[in-house]
Amino acid sequence: MKQYLVPILLLLVVGAGAYFVVQSVQEGASQAQQVLAPIAQANSAMQTQVSELLNPTPTIIPDPVTIIHEVRALARLETIQYSVEKVITAEIGQGTFDFLFGDRLLFVAHGIVIAGIDLEKIAPENMQVENGVLYVTLPPAEVFIATLDNEKSYVYDRETGALTHGDTNLETTARQAAEHEIYKAALEDGILDLAQQNAENYLEKFFNALGFDNVIFLSP
Numbered sequence: 001m002k003q004y005l006v007p008i009l010l011l012l013v014v015g016a017g018a019y020f021v022v023q024s025v026q027e028g029a030s031q032a033q034q035v036l037a038p039i040a041q042a043n044s045a046m047q048t049q050v051s052e053l054l055n056p057t058p059t060i061i062p063d064p065v066t067i068i069h070e071v072r073a074l075a076r077l078e079t080i081q082y083s084v085e086k087v088i089t090a091e092i093g094q095g096t097f098d099f100l101f102g103d104r105l106l107f108v109a110h111g112i113v114i115a116g117i118d119l120e121k122i123a124p125e126n127m128q129v130e131n132g133v134l135y136v137t138l139p140p141a142e143v144f145i146a147t148l149d150n151e152k153s154y155v156y157d158r159e160t161g162a163l164t165h166g167d168t169n170l171e172t173t174a175r176q177a178a179e180h181e182i183y184k185a186a187l188e189d190g191i192l193d194l195a196q197q198n199a200e201n202y203l204e205k206f207f208n209a210l211g212f213d214n215v216i217f218l219s220p
Helices: 002-054 170-188 191-209
Strands: 076-092 103-118 127-130 133-137 142-148 154-160 214-218
Touching: 076 170, 076 191, 103 170, 103 191, 133 191, 142 170, 142 191, 170 191, 191 214
Parallel strands: 133 214
Antiparallel strands: 076 103, 103 142, 103 154, 127 133
């Protein structure tokens, strides 16, 4: 019996020692975490501040004073809308030293063009009734709006020379050119003819509802 007692005591001593070692390690780790927690929080706060410095969020402060220059009553009948996409390349300083002084950007423009007729331009003499037929002379169709959709338009790429920070007005120039090109593209596609046709179709139904069964539109 004695020969088994010594090994059992040794196992108990080793087990107790291992238990106290584990407990000591856990307590030390817990204390270390408590000590390092403020440092980790400070490090996280520092990372947040650095991120805000490198990627600042713009602050918009509108002027509280609003000036309304003009208020006009409109009687426009919008009859068609185009959604147009155009890619514009704007560049300056291109040539032998473009790698030093050049500035080039690729602008993807999304815009809308709205056309129709201005009903305010219809005078009494533009509508005549003869033998139960209503003759109407509509004003020519015109473009009311040709503008960019700022939410969808963006600068796809920009390359500047090693010795320049780029022209601050280059993107503005690209946007202005994009608006003109969008307007031009809509005209070339025949937006005014479609606007005139849609206006006649709409107004014919309107005059029919008023009791004029026969309506003839004359060329403006």
